[in-house]
Amino acid sequence: xxxxxxxxxxxxxxxxxxxxxxxxxxxxxxxxxxxxxxxxxxxxxxxxxxxxxxxxxxxxxxxxxxxxxxxxxxxxxxxxxxxxxxxxxxxxxxxxxxxxxxxxxxxxxxxxxxxxxxxxxxxxxxxxxxxxxxxxxxxxxxxxxxxxxxxxxxxxxxxxxxxxxxxxxxxxxxxxxxxxxxxx
Numbered sequence: 001x002x003x004x005x006x007x008x009x010x011x012x013x014x015x016x017x018x019x020x021x022x023x024x025x026x027x028x029x030x031x032x033x034x035x036x037x038x039x040x041x042x043x044x045x046x047x048x049x050x051x052x053x054x055x056x057x058x059x060x061x062x063x064x065x066x067x068x069x070x071x072x073x074x075x076x077x078x079x080x081x082x083x084x085x086x087x088x089x090x091x092x093x094x095x096x097x098x099x100x101x102x103x104x105x106x107x108x109x110x111x112x113x114x115x116x117x118x119x120x121x122x123x124x125x126x127x128x129x130x131x132x133x134x135x136x137x138x139x140x141x142x143x144x145x146x147x148x149x150x151x152x153x154x155x156x157x158x159x160x161x162x163x164x165x166x167x168x169x170x171x172x173x174x175x176x177x178x179x180x181x182x183x184x
Contacts, residue, residue: 001044002121003032003132012133013140024140031136035128038166041094041179043124045117047071051108057101062179063116064094070115076102077109094179131173138167 009024010016036043042063047070052059054076066072068091074081081087087098096112118124166174 001032001036001118002028003035003043003124004028004121004129004136008129008133009136009140012137020140023143024136027136027139027143028132031132031139034166035132035135035170035174038171039174039178043117045115045119047113047115049111049113052110052112053104053107054102054109055104057098059096059098059110059112060179061094061096061112061114061116063114064091065116065118066091066094067115071113072115073111073113075111077105078111125177127173128177131170134173135167135170 006021006025006028009028010021040062042048044063045067046063048061048063050059050061066089068089072083072089074083074087074096076086081098083089085099087096089096094116102110121129
């Protein structure tokens with residue numbers, strides 16, 4: 001899933017020609033994938049199935065927000081559980097919370113089928129779109145400096161960020177959206 005549009009990146013670059021459109025689209029695609037990996041979650045809205053070992057109350061899903069208008073099935077050892085009776089859904093953080101922790105008996109005994117994520121980039125949080133624009137513009141402007149870490153001049157030297165690293169400002173923006181690693 002793309003986290004911004006070519007139009008938005010070109011607007012930020014103050015670019016009106018189409019000379020670099022293919023390159024910019026490739027950069028946006030790769031920056032979006034890099035950011036998704038950094039955030040440790042999935043953003044494309046599709047139906048998913050996840051298996052968990054039992055023994056705890058909370059199960060974090062990798063794609064959220066959870067679409068509560070779509071089918072949501074939670075089973076424990078192939079027994080369908082009832083929402084608001086056996087478990088509660090925290091749709092905004094992608095968490096299924098059991099009222100009583102299911103007892104562990106076999107691996108992958110908890111099965112959750114849900115639809116989560118965002119249908120299009122324009123529904124994504126604004127800060128995620130902005131971070132993607134910033135990083136995409138940086139990669140575009142530094143595309144000819146790959147591997148460059150510092151520049152030495154007669155008056156001294158400077159260290160520079162490599163185009164493959166996320167910018168510190170981008171990381172700061174993204175940290176509020178980052179999903180912590182969860183126990184499986």
